Structure formats: structure tokens, C-alpha cells
Amino acid sequence: MSRSLSPLLRSLRTPAFGADPAGDRLARIHRSPNFENGSFRNPVGARTRPSGSALEFAKVYFRREERSRRAPAGHVPVHATTLADLAKPPASGLRLTWMGHSSVLAEIDGRRVLFDPVWGERCSPFAFVGPKRLHPVPLPLAALGPVDAVVISHDHYDHLDLPSIKALAGTDTVFVVPLGVGAHLERWGVPADRLRELDWHESTDVAGLTLTATPARHFCGRGLRNQQHTLWASWSVTGPEHRVFHSGDTGYFPGFADIGAAYGPFDATMIQIGAYSAFWPDIHMRPEEGVRAHLDLQGGRPHGVLLPIHWATFNLAPHAWSEPGEGTLAAARAAGAPVALPIPGEPFEPTSDAVPDAPWWREVAVAPEGGWSDHGPGPALDAADQETAPVG
Numbered sequence: 001m002s003r004s005l006s007p008l009l010r011s012l013r014t015p016a017f018g019a020d021p022a023g024d025r026l027a028r029i030h031r032s033p034n035f036e037n038g039s040f041r042n043p044v045g046a047r048t049r050p051s052g053s054a055l056e057f058a059k060v061y062f063r064r065e066e067r068s069r070r071a072p073a074g075h076v077p078v079h080a081t082t083l084a085d086l087a088k089p090p091a092s093g094l095r096l097t098w099m100g101h102s103s104v105l106a107e108i109d110g111r112r113v114l115f116d117p118v119w120g121e122r123c124s125p126f127a128f129v130g131p132k133r134l135h136p137v138p139l140p141l142a143a144l145g146p147v148d149a150v151v152i153s154h155d156h157y158d159h160l161d162l163p164s165i166k167a168l169a170g171t172d173t174v175f176v177v178p179l180g181v182g183a184h185l186e187r188w189g190v191p192a193d194r195l196r197e198l199d200w201h202e203s204t205d206v207a208g209l210t211l212t213a214t215p216a217r218h219f220c221g222r223g224l225r226n227q228q229h230t231l232w233a234s235w236s237v238t239g240p241e242h243r244v245f246h247s248g249d250t251g252y253f254p255g256f257a258d259i260g261a262a263y264g265p266f267d268a269t270m271i272q273i274g275a276y277s278a279f280w281p282d283i284h285m286r287p288e289e290g291v292r293a294h295l296d297l298q299g300g301r302p303h304g305v306l307l308p309i310h311w312a313t314f315n316l317a318p319h320a321w322s323e324p325g326e327g328t329l330a331a332a333r334a335a336g337a338p339v340a341l342p343i344p345g346e347p348f349e350p351t352s353d354a355v356p357d358a359p360w361w362r363e364v365a366v367a368p369e370g371g372w373s374d375h376g377p378g379p380a381l382d383a384a385d386q387e388t389a390p391v392g
Contacts, residue, residue, distance in 0.1 A: 014126065015187065015188065021180045033199075042218070044254070083143050094108055101310060109209070113149045116248070125222065139345065147173045174195075176235075181197065212236040212263055214263065217252070244269070245270065247271045256293045260296055273286070287308070341357050
């Protein structure tokens with residue numbers, strides 16, 4: 001039976017599945033201090049598959065009374081971003097534009113970095129099935145203008161998107177990726193001389209910016225056989241005047257404080273706060289954990305602005321669609337940490353006095369029982385509170 005199935009499985013392996021590392025790339029992976037016993041390892045142990053049974057998860061995920069809350073009740077507002085909006089340099093030297101999910105355009109000291117560009121309609125290897133966008137992209141990828149670097153956090157479909165990479169492959173941008181991920185990009189037409197593959201704590205300079213791959217607590221893979229042969233990472237980007245951090249996907253772990261001590265503090269952090277579940281607590285952060293990670297990165301004090309990412313665009317978890325935004329707003333205000341809440345496509349300057357902070361999602365979400373909370377400002381957490389605050 002296995003022989004008869006093999007040709008079928010090979011026929012289903014579309015180009016979107018990418019390519020496995022081989023040759024010199026695989027040899028470099030084997031030399032990595034983070035590669036052990038045939039796979040990459042997390043900085044802190046983590047389960048890379050959902051806990052509990054598939055039946056238990058299905059009961060929760062497909063429960064009729066919860067399904068309506070996992071999607072917006074109306075059209076998600078999208079800022080009509082234009083090339084003219086982005087052509088004018090930011091007055092402060094730093095501007096972020098969240099395009100939805102984990103895709104962010106960061107303009108830093110005259111340079112432009114695009115994190116995890118996903119312009120495709122579905123995060124899936126197939127065009128006809130898989131999680132579909134809940135809002136349109138704010139502007140066409142071709143209208144984004146020149147980008148100095150494209151940074152990929154890991155190779156899951158909601159972060160590494162074949163149509164987006166193929167469109168960007170024809171530009172002059174440099175692709176900065178975790179170790180092993182370059183195999184996918186080369187198969188999709190990215191020239192090897194425009195690839196920079198980094199292990200954790202390795203850096204590369206692009207157009208005057210220093211980009212550093214930093215640890216994350218997650219996993220990798222684009223197929224049924226997940227061999228953990230591509231690395232996952234968070235990212236620090238340092239310019240002459242500003243610093244930003246992008247978490248990629250990650251569970252909470254104490255290493256955020258080490259990252260902040262080595263590469264921070266940051267003017268802005270882009271932190272994953274959505275698609276979490278009790279079925280996979282090790283690999284995605286809840287909102288309160290994301291706020292704690294932000295504080296760790298800033299040396300334990302409310303410095304810089306937190307931009308919540310990895311939510312609102314795709315339905316990837318059992319929680320309500322609005323819950324990540326609400327949870328982040330509540331946790332950030334309780335901690336005294338500034339938080340930016342732009343609608344997709346809305347550019348803002350983190351170091352300015354005009355950071356968007358209104359809970360825009362409430363206009364298009366199913367309201368929770370008891371209505372929305374005003375999330376009034378609360379006392380900032382001191383160091384002891386941060387160690388013992390609940391993380392769900």
C-alpha cells in the first residue's frame with residue numbers, strides 16, 4: 001500500500017510545499033549548536049503538536065455557539081494605504097504599517113524592511129482549501145514600493161507565502177531568513193546571492209541596518225513529514241537611530257529578557273498575541289504573555305510601543321476573533337505599557353504622540369456577554385508582579 005500511495009503523495013506536493021535543505025545548506029544545519037539528534041531544538045522545551053486528542057479539539061473548534069464569534073460580524077476596516085502615503089519619509093525616522101496577521105512594513109532610518117509578507121488569499125499549500133483571509137490586503141504588493149530587506153520568521157504558510165515570495169523575487173530586495181528556509185526560496189526563484197540565512201544570534205548588514213536572528217519557541221515545517229530541518233526565529237533590526245523587534249511565532253520563555261539585554265531596548269516591538277489555545281500553550285503566546293514578553297525585552301519597564309500581530313486576518317484558533325485585541329489592550333493598560341492598535345494598513349510612527357490606540361475591532365465583532373470593558377488604566381506591574389502574574 002505504501003508503494004501505491006507514494007506517487008499520489010508526490011503528486012500532491014505542489015511547489016508551495018517548498019524544498020528540503022540539501023548539500024552545503026544541510027551540512028551547515030547539522031553544524032548548528034541548535035540542531036541536535038536530527039532536528040532543531042527550542043531554547044525551552046515545547047510540544048510541537050497539539051496536546052489532547054483530535055476529537056477533543058474538533059469538539060471545541062466546531063462548537064456551533066462559538067463559531068460565530070471566531071469571525072468578524074461585519075467588514076473589517078482597512079486603511080486605504082497608497083504609495084503616496086509611504087513615499088513621504090516618517091518625520092521621526094521610524095514608521096510601522098501593519099498589513100494584517102504578522103506582515104509589517106518597518107521604515108527605519110531611511111530603509112525599509114518587510115516582515116513575513118503574506119498577500120495570498122489562503123495560508124495553505126492549496127488554492128482551494130485552508131484558512132482564508134478575513135479582510136483584503138491594504139494595498140497590492142506591487143504598490144508597496146522598493147523594499148531593502150524581506151525578513152521571514154519561519155516557514156509556516158501564514159508567514160512564508162509562495163505568491164508573495166515569487167512576486168518579490170523579481171525585485172532587488174535581500175531576503176533574510178532562518179537557517180534552512182533558503183531552500184524554499186531558491187525553489188521559488190530567489191537567487192542565492194540575495195539570500196542571507198542566519199542561525200540564532202547571527203547578524204547580517206543590509207543597507208546600513210543590522211538584522212539579527214534571535215531565539216523563539218516554536219517549530220517549523222510545510223508538509224506532513226515535519227523533520228524540523230528549518231529554523232524558526234524572532235528578529236532584532238537596528239538602524240543608526242532606531243531599533244525594532246519582531247517576535248515571529250513563539251511561546252513565552254525567559255529568553256526575551258536576554259534578547260532585550262543584548263539587542264534592546266526597542267522603540268517598538270511587534271509581538272504575536274493571537275491564534276493561541278490551551279491545546280498548544282508552548283508555541284503561541286496569549287495576550288498577557290505577549291505584554292510580559294514586551295516588558296522583558298525592554299528591561300522590565302514600559303519602554304517603547306507594542307504592536308500586536310498574528311491576529312485579525314485568519315481564523316487559526318478556537319478563541320473569539322476579537323479576543324486577542326481585547327486581551328492585549330487590557331494587559332497593556334494594566335502594565336502601563338503603550339500599545340498601538342492600528343487598523344490593517346494604517347501607518348503610524350511609534351515614537352510620535354499620535355499612536356492609534358482605539359479598539360477598532362468592536363465595530364465589527366460579536367460583542368461578548370456583558371458587553372465591552374472600558375479597560376481603564378491600572379497600576380503598572382512591578383518586577384515581583386511580572387514574575388507571578390497569570391499567563392493563562
